[in-house]
Structures are given as structure tokens and as C-alpha cells.
Amino acid sequence: MSQAQESRAQVGPPLWLLAEVTYRCPLQCPYCSNPLDFAQSDQELSTEQWVSVLRQGRAMGAAQLGFSGGEPLVRQDLPELIAEARLLGYYTNLITSGIGLNEAKVESFREAGLDHIQVSFQASDPELNNAVAGSRKAFEQKLAMARAVKDAGYPMVLNFVIHRHNIHQMEDIIDLCERLGADYVELATCQYYGWAFKNREGLMPSAAQLEVAEREVNARRQTLAEAGSAMKLIFVTPDYYEVRPKACMNGWGSLFLTVAPDGTALPCHSARLLPIEFPNVKDQSLKSIWYDSPGFNHYRGDSWMPEPCRSCDEKDRDFGGCRCQAYLLTGDADNADPVCDKSPHHDRILAARRAADHATAGLEELTYRNARNSRLFFRG
Amino acid sequence: MNQIPKLRPGFRFQWEPVQNAHVLLYPEGMVKLNESASAILSEVNGESTVAEIVERLENRFPEAGALEGDVCEFLDDARQQHWIMMV
Numbered sequence: 001m002s003q004a005q006e007s008r009a010q011v012g013p014p015l016w017l018l019a020e021v022t023y024r025c026p027l028q029c030p031y032c033s034n035p036l037d038f039a040q041s042d043q044e045l046s047t048e049q050w051v052s053v054l055r056q057g058r059a060m061g062a063a064q065l066g067f068s069g070g071e072p073l074v075r076q077d078l079p080e081l082i083a084e085a086r087l088l089g090y091y092t093n094l095i096t097s098g099i100g101l102n103e104a105k106v107e108s109f110r111e112a113g114l115d116h117i118q119v120s121f122q123a124s125d126p127e128l129n130n131a132v133a134g135s136r137k138a139f140e141q142k143l144a145m146a147r148a149v150k151d152a153g154y155p156m157v158l159n160f161v162i163h164r165h166n167i168h169q170m171e172d173i174i175d176l177c178e179r180l181g182a183d184y185v186e187l188a189t190c191q192y193y194g195w196a197f198k199n200r201e202g203l204m205p206s207a208a209q210l211e212v213a214e215r216e217v218n219a220r221r222q223t224l225a226e227a228g229s230a231m232k233l234i235f236v237t238p239d240y241y242e243v244r245p246k247a248c249m250n251g252w253g254s255l256f257l258t259v260a261p262d263g264t265a266l267p268c269h270s271a272r273l274l275p276i277e278f279p280n281v282k283d284q285s286l287k288s289i290w291y292d293s294p295g296f297n298h299y300r301g302d303s304w305m306p307e308p309c310r311s312c313d314e315k316d317r318d319f320g321g322c323r324c325q326a327y328l329l330t331g332d333a334d335n336a337d338p339v340c341d342k343s344p345h346h347d348r349i350l351a352a353r354r355a356a357d358h359a360t361a362g363l364e365e366l367t368y369r370n371a372r373n374s375r376l377f378f379r380g
Numbered sequence: 381m382n383q384i385p386k387l388r389p390g391f392r393f394q395w396e397p398v399q400n401a402h403v404l405l406y407p408e409g410m411v412k413l414n415e416s417a418s419a420i421l422s423e424v425n426g427e428s429t430v431a432e433i434v435e436r437l438e439n440r441f442p443e444a445g446a447l448e449g450d451v452c453e454f455l456d457d458a459r460q461q462h463w464i465m466m467v
């Protein structure tokens with residue numbers, strides 16, 4: 001066996017493929033996970049190139065496929081890509097803000113074989129929702145589309161990004177979801193990458209806010225279970241309030257493969273911010289990208305780990321946490337994720353928590369995700 | 381036994397050659413199924429009753445003996461996980 005074949009045997013297939021088909025989006029969420037300089041990346045893959053990515057991924061074993069962005073609905077060839085994906089046997093997920101969706105499109109996606117549509121909300125009421133989204137009509141449109149999705153026979157999956165300006169709405173959000181008849185509700189507190197990292201002080205909830213929210217969610221879970229309701233509440237709490245990091249992406253290059261709009265292949269959708277060179281599907285087969293490229297092999301295994309991870313008996317559990325977080329908070333992506341209280345940089349997390357206790361910034365002070373702001377970041 | 385189990389909307393049962401297993405796919409999730417779970421779910425088609433499913437499985441696996449207990453237990457579990465519903 002050659003060395004490449006040997007390492008191939010240990011590395012499992014990419015079961016999850018995320019196709020970020022575009023960075024274009026009509027909304028301007030200040031917590032968007034897209035890169036700050038997304039406006040510089042305007043060479044999107046063509047339909048044929050995406051089809052090729054889908055075929056290669058499926059042959060390698062990918063079974064779950066997410067279409068996201070940006071706003072994937074912006075791509076006119078989306079129905080074509082969905083149909084191809086479904087034919088190949090993928091379980092196809094569409095992750096959308098609901099803007100640009102209408103009943104006819106929902107129906108055509110259904111015909112193309114789409115399995116699931118997730119509609120994301122910014123809040124439980126129009127004012128706050130629209131202020132966060134940077135759009136005046138977003139909320140009504142989202143409500144209508146959530147209903148259309150359900151009427152077309154899809155499971156209704158609603159996603160709310162939670163931060164300090166809407167975390168007090170937990171009860172209202174869950175009420176709204178019950179009224180709409182949601183099957184799954186994701187209450188996902190911001191993860192601080194991309195625009196959310198830039199806006200962290202203005203987004204991160206305080207410990208006290210989080211405690212109340214957790215209590216509320218747990219109480220509602222119990223009532224739902226007692227009522228035999230199938231509505232599932234998934235509450236993703238911010239890891240800034242943990243003492244152990246999350247097992248990011250279930251391990252670098254172990255299950256997840258993201259392809260960005262320009263064809264850059266990434267082990268996670270925020271990995272682009274790392275000072276590592278990542279391969280492009282235009283230049284290389286997906287197989288050689290996944291198994292052989294230096295970018296994907298960079299943080300596989302644990303031989304790259306410095307202390308305290310190197311000699312830690314928990315390294316098989318969390319893989320040292322998130323590389324992007326280590327990079328953003330310590331300047332060196334090899335370091336332990338500072339969320340870990342064994343990390344010598346854990347004080348940066350503690351400082352962020354203290355700042356969250358005293359933060360006063362209003363929504364209007366956040367930096368909104370739009371092309372104008374993005375170009376500023378590129379120059380700056 | 382007269383109830384008809386059916387996969388919940390958004391759930392799909394399929395064979396994955398690379399994993400050499402049947403899987404259950406659902407919104408942003410996937411479970412790899414063991415052989416008995418796959419055998420049972422392969423008979424869940426939204427038309428057959430539990431009794432019919434048991435009978436077909438007993439025909440498929442004569443050496444396994446009576447299967448009613450196992451099948452009911454699995455279906456009960458699958459319903460609690462909200463993978464299937466009874467119609």
C-alpha cells in the first residue's frame with residue numbers, strides 16, 4: 001500500500017456535503033457566517049461544475065446534502081441542482097431565509113424531489129425580525145413561506161438565531177412555532193465567526209439571560225413531551241459559557257465537506273478565515289481534495305497538537321475544539337480552543353463573558369452584512 | 381396489530397453502499413441502522429398493518445421464530461423517536 005492509500009483507509013467518507021451555492025443574499029444579518037470579505041468572491045461555480053461536485057460527492061458516500069449560501073434561492077438553476085441531487089440519492093436540505101420563495105417555487109422544488117426546507121427567522125415579532133435582517137418586509141414573507149412549506153407536505157423546520165437582543169423572546173418564539181405547527185425548532189445562539197465575531201460584543205447574551213432562556217426551554221420541552229407533541233426543540237447554547245470546547249465538525253475532515261460559491265473546498269464553512277491554503281474543485285477531484293490535500297489533512301489526527309491538548313486524556317473527545325476559534329482568539333490555529341479551561345488563553349473567554357454582562361450596544365450599532373461593509377473589510 | 385405504521389414526512393429509508401448499511405435520513409440527520417431495524421423498516425410502507433409486517437418478516441426469516449415481540453418493541457421505539465407514525 002502506498003502512503004496515500006494507507007491514510008485513505010483510516011479517513012472515513014464525507015457523509016455530509018454542504019453546497020454554499022452563492023454568497024449573494026438580500027438580507028444583512030449581523031451574525032452571518034459568511035466571510036467578511038465575501039464581496040471579493042464573485043466567481044460562482046457554473047451549473048455543470050456544481051453537478052460534477054454533487055456526482056463526485058455522492059460516489060464518495062455523501063448522503064446528506066445542504067444547499068445554503070448566502071441565499072441559495074438567488075441561483076436560477078436551483079431546481080435543476082435539486083433534481084440532480086435527488087436523482088443521485090441525496091437527502092436534500094434547502095437552508096433559506098424564505099426571501100425570494102413563493103408557493104410555485106415550493107411546489108417545483110417538491111417535484112424536483114427536495115426533501116426538506118429550513119426557514120430561518122430573526123425574531124418572533126416583525127419589528128425586531130426586520131431590524132435584525134435589515135429588511136422591512138422579511139417577517140410576513142417568512143411566516144407565509146413557513147406555512148407554504150408545511151402545506152406542501154414538508155416537515156416544518158424553523159431556525160432562529162439567538163442573541164442578546166432576542167433571547168428574552170424564547171417563550172414567544174416557541175409559541176409562534178407551535179401555532180405554525182413546526183416539527184423541529186432550532187434555537188441556535190450565534191457562533192462567533194464571520195460577521196458574528198466582528199459583532200460579538202453586541203450579540204453575545206449575558207450569563208443571566210442564558211440561564212433564564214435555558215430554564216424556559218427546558219420547561220417547554222417537558223410540557224411538549226407531556227402533551228405527546230412531536231415538535232422538537234433544539235437549543236444550541238453558546239460555547240463561550242462552557243469549560244470544554246465542542247467537538248467541532250466531529251473532527252476536522254472526518255464527516256463534513258463544504259464547497260464555497262467559488263469552488264473552494266473547506267472542512268467547515270468558516271475555515272476559510274484560517275491561514276491555510278484550501279483546494280478548489282475546479283483544479284482537483286473531490287476525492288483527492290478529501291483524502292490527499294494538505295488543507296484537509298492539516299488537522300486530521302492529533303500529531304499537530306501542542307500542549308495542553310497533546311498530553312490531555314480528553315483529546316479523543318473534543319479534538320482540541322474549534323480551529324477557527326483558536327485562531328480568532330489566540331492568533332494561532334494550532335492552540336487549544338480557549339473555551340477549554342485548561343487553555344492558557346481561557347481568560348479571553350472570561351473577558352468576553354464579563355463584557356456581555358455590561359454590554360449596552362443597541363442593534364443600530366452592529367455592523368450589518370452587506371457588500372458595502374464587506375468591501376471596507378477587504379480594503380482595511 | 382391492525383395499525384399501519386408509516387414513515388413521518390421528511391423521513392427516508394435507503395441503502396447506502398459506501399456505509400454498507402441501510403440508513404434513515406431526515407432533516408439534517410442520519411442514523412445507520414442495524415440488520416433487524418433495516419429488515420423491519422423495509423416492510424414499513426404506509427399500507428401494511430403491523431400483523432402483516434410480522435407475517436412477512438417471519439416468512440423472510442423462518443429460522444428466527446416468532447417475531448411479534450421484537451417488531452412491536454422496535455416500532456414502539458421508532459414511534460417514540462418520532463421516526464414513524466401510526467395511521
Ligand code: SF4
Nearest residue numbers: 025027029032070097
Ligand atoms: S445569515 Fe442572513 S445575511 Fe447571512 S446568508 Fe443567511 S440570511 Fe443572508
Ligand code: SF4
Nearest residue numbers: 309312314315320340
Ligand atoms: S486541553 Fe485540549 S484536548 Fe484537553 S479538553 Fe481542553 S481542548 Fe480538549
